[in-house]
Amino acid sequence: MDQPVRRDPIPASESVDKSRVLEIRPLRSLAPVFPSQPNASFSTPVGGHFFCVPPYGPFPAEVTPFYPFFGSIGSQRRPEQNPQTPVGVPNQAAGSGYSNPVIAAVPIASFRTPPPTAQVNGDRSHGRSQSQSGFAEEECSDSLNQGAEFLSSFSMHTTDLDDTSKSKRAKNKSQRKARGSQETSVNFSDADVDLIFNNILSSYNLMEFSMVRRADGDRKSVGYILLIFDLLRRKLSQFEDTKEPTAGTIRRPDLKASTVLTNKGIRTNVKKRVGDVSGVEVGDIFYFRMEMNLVGLHFPCMAGIDYIGLKISQEEEAAAVSIVSSGGYEDNVEDGDGDVLIYSGQGGNIFRKDKEIMDQKLERGNLALENSFRRGNEIRVIRGIKDVATLNGKIYVYDGLYKIQESWVDKGKSGCNVFKYKLVRSPGQPEAFMTWKSVQQWKNGITSRNGIILPDLTSGVESIPVSVVNDVDDVKGPAHFTYVSSLKYSQHVNSVESSVGCTCRNGCLPGNPNCPCIKKNGGYLPCIAHGVLVNPKSLSHECGSSCLCPPNCRNRVSQGGLKVHLEVFRTKDKGWGLRSWDPIRAGAFICEYAGEVIDISKLELGVETEDDYVFDATRTYQPEDDLPCAFNEAMKIPFPLIITAKDIGNVARFMNHSCSPNVFWHPVLRENKEGCDLHIAFYAIKHIPPMMELTYNYGSVLPDKAMRKNNCLCGSSKCRGYFY
Known part of the structure; x- marks a missing residue:
């Protein structure tokens, strides 16, 4: 079979000084500052130091824990002090959970606790946008799916999600400045959501969770988890439909539902792994990023590259386990017959209009992809495809395992250096993305449907x-x-x-x-x-x-x-x-x-x-x-x-x-x-x-x-x- 022609040729080795890029230190080498005792006070970092908060309490007055752990601050303790910590609640000491092993430290000013008058729960009150048909759009913009500002799968507030409308972005920004650190309240109390959740379990005969509390899932447990998630999401959406929308906010019942399931330990495949994920099959589709998180296919809810730390001798290095390619980066292209993907690295402020676009750096996900290229490990590829039923929504298709065949640095459309990776699909897998491409060609009249x-x-x-x-x-x-x-x-x-x-x-x-x-x-x-x-x-x-x-x-x-x-x-x-x-x-x-x-x-x-x-x-x-x-x-x-x-x-x-x-x-x-x-x-x-x-x-x-x-x-x- 002829080698497909690559649209982005690899530049000559002398045109890019890779050694200069490789000298950049990965962020895992930056030591975050933690208190020595659970009740120790947090001192303000000095010099160029960064400050990071563990996902368990107690928390200082000026800091709130990462999503989704800000539901009940007062009741949280360190994992080793809580014998009933459910499966799925992260334990950083054990090296598991949702955060990538290479954790980017965050300045203390970016996570502030709302004033005592503000109600803090596992979700925020969001408005809804109406389509022409009158239906409420449920969207999750993927434009920041590889942004460096998101340090892990849950290190974000739901009110800070990207809104693709320019007018709404400006309005949201001005509203955040006006209210300072105050957060909007939620539509439901924790007791209300728990009642809804328990009613779903009893109504649908879903009270037994022994099969989904295992570290490794199967087809049945994955199906049950996705079913519970969607039934809860639908009910929360129905309730929110009856509420008046709040200006400048977006309702996200999918995030609320995933938070409930996560806090109750209703998830599977909780440990990241290289290769296939138990119970998830090639061709499976997902309408929400949080669905992939709950079944362990792809942990970050926004970042496009997921990776783990692999111990090599006495050192630990990052290795990529999955990527989401949804057209968010201008340089992502398909090649050949659809089994080849040219994937752009992350970073460079490509989507930050308030910051200068710069060269991408060999750190975090980019470093993990480079290591995976050198090691030759397989990477799960999820293709994000436009959902024609929504304004900016995506449908995520698991397209199977790929290997990185080549990597290089190229000039992007912005004029800055962009890391490029050529991934080739491993043979012997069922068709997934190619089926979508064939159907689209039938619809567009490019090719005819055989056998009509x-x-x-x-x-x-x-x-x-x-x-x-x-x-x-x-x-x-x-x-x-x-x-x-x-x-x-x-x-x-x-x-x-x-x-x-x-x-x-x-x-x-x-x-x-x-x-x-x-x-x-x-x-x-x-x-x-x-x-x-x-x-x-x-x-x-x-x-x-x-x-x-x-x-x-x-x-x-x-x-x-x-x-x-x-x-x-x-x-x-x-x-x-x-x-x-x-x-x-x-x-x-x-x-x-x-x-x-x-x-x-x-x-x-x-x-x-x-x-x-x-x-x-x-x-x-x-x-x-x-x-x-x-x-x-x-x-x-x-x-x-x-x-x-x-x-x-x-x-x-x-x-x-x-x-x-x-x-x-x-x-x-x-x-x-x-x-x-x-x-x-x-x-x-x-x-x-x-x-x-x-x-x-x-x-x-x-x-x-x-x-x-x-x-x-x-x-x-x-x-x-x-x-x-």
């Missing part, structure tokens, strides 16, 4: 086309049916409750106490931003035909048709299946089950249809090890519902069964003046990468019904071997 036999199965019924693909055999397509986008009732079912519609002409807004539709949902909208369902266990009440709100109302999530680009594809042994070109975040709406409602009177007579496209909402579900009960128990519905999609239906009719599904169904009730209609909506259980098959659990029929067993070919390690 029908460009749009919906014939224009859906706003997003659904292609039919067969690259397996000679079958020309699925049997004929009429495509419809929703459920067809022969008559409305009489509503057992009042069916008064809302008058929210601009859409139902969170926290509106006068909206009858919000009242039916317990005082909250059932979905937060991006159509993400908050509580899978309760019936959702959506706005009906008698409501005056517009079609894009936030309480009509399942009524707007498809939100992702789906394709029906031919499987090797299961007939037709369904998958998405787009990534799908956990809890997001995918589609509803369209078809004809079988007459309820026929159900009472025991009449059952025998076609293969039946959805029965009365089925029961066996306990599954891979899922909490929220996704595998029978949902309480107001009346029996059975749907047939044999003659009319939509893409949901092609979704196959799995004993370890990634999709679950959820009942949605839409009321109107004539009565009510029950619909079945499908949502993602977890983050789903592009081109992964979408599956759900078909469930089991009631004992008094005789149904044939079908051989299950889902391929799951938990496969029961059959389904009904």
Whole structure:
């Protein structure tokens, strides 16, 4: 195979004096000043000394501990004095935790304790920005992901996160100057968050954490941790939606949720390691940097380079373990077929408009990468890809293990020296980032999708086309049916409750106490931003035909048709299946089950249809090890519902069964003046990468019904071997 052409040629050795750069001392050689006794007073550093505070108390009056350890200052003690220190709370003496082993010391003035009147908790009150659709954007700017001012994964305040809006940055800066060291208060007390957290654990049967408290995780523990994190984040987002936004601040329920889990020891792979991380697979995606931290894939919440200290003889040197490449640096480029990455080093004040841009130095992450190049150790590479659903959000794709093949210093676009590293992907790994690139090329018309036999199965019924693909055999397509986008009732079912519609002409807004539709949902909208369902266990009440709100109302999530680009594809042994070109975040709406409602009177007579496209909402579900009960128990519905999609239906009719599904169904009730209609909506259980098959659990029929067993070919390690 020909060597790919590198865009940035390596300069001749005489053009760069590397020895001059190598003389720079790494920051680990600077000794931080700590008190000799726990209660010793902190003296002001003199000369050129730096001052650093350990992540445990007690703390002097003018210093606050690093995030996320400023939740309960008074109760914190040194780790060796607290026998109940949970897994995941750092112990610097043991050389573990979240901080990089090479710790940059910080001047004392940068960490100040708020005045006694300010409330200090594990998070700060943040405002929310609204997209055009009215959804609150949940973003984490990655523009400072390699900034030198962040000394470790948690050494930052949430109110100091980068805001990509120039006007907001200026406003935030002036507000910080005006209020001095005072911090904004949080929306929730620690007791409130603990109550929410405990309710989630009890509701979803997640009380046992022995499997996630181990130092090394597995696929099950990683999945549970990410599930708990996202359920808590969704609930906090739902609460914050009802609060008035605070000017100049950004709400970050993801940081609050990760702080709770960290402080309770609900994390895994707590020790940094070179190579693969137990329970994390190539191709896994993450919508929040804190998700990668909780499962041990990449510890820093902002820095792009993660590294550890490896002892060589009597010396210790830094070695890189993972990097995040998300286009934050102007010189990051891809090369060749996507298995090669030209990665720029960190530092140089590239993103600091208030400071002079300068040459990068061989220290911290850059030094770790240089050492890894010399040692030849593998590095985990996470690719950050633009999330089109948010203004500045990223989706992080774990692309597997790479090795540094070359390193050099080059002139960047700014004119200053930039460290460059050529990383090559190790062979024999599943495709991940290349799949994303292929899908993007299909969307942009650069290349055509192989095997397409029908460009749009919906014939224009859906706003997003659904292609039919067969690259397996000679079958020309699925049997004929009429495509419809929703459920067809022969008559409305009489509503057992009042069916008064809302008058929210601009859409139902969170926290509106006068909206009858919000009242039916317990005082909250059932979905937060991006159509993400908050509580899978309760019936959702959506706005009906008698409501005056517009079609894009936030309480009509399942009524707007498809939100992702789906394709029906031919499987090797299961007939037709369904998958998405787009990534799908956990809890997001995918589609509803369209078809004809079988007459309820026929159900009472025991009449059952025998076609293969039946959805029965009365089925029961066996306990599954891979899922909490929220996704595998029978949902309480107001009346029996059975749907047939044999003659009319939509893409949901092609979704196959799995004993370890990634999709679950959820009942949605839409009321109107004539009565009510029950619909079945499908949502993602977890983050789903592009081109992964979408599956759900078909469930089991009631004992008094005789149904044939079908051989299950889902391929799951938990496969029961059959389904009904």
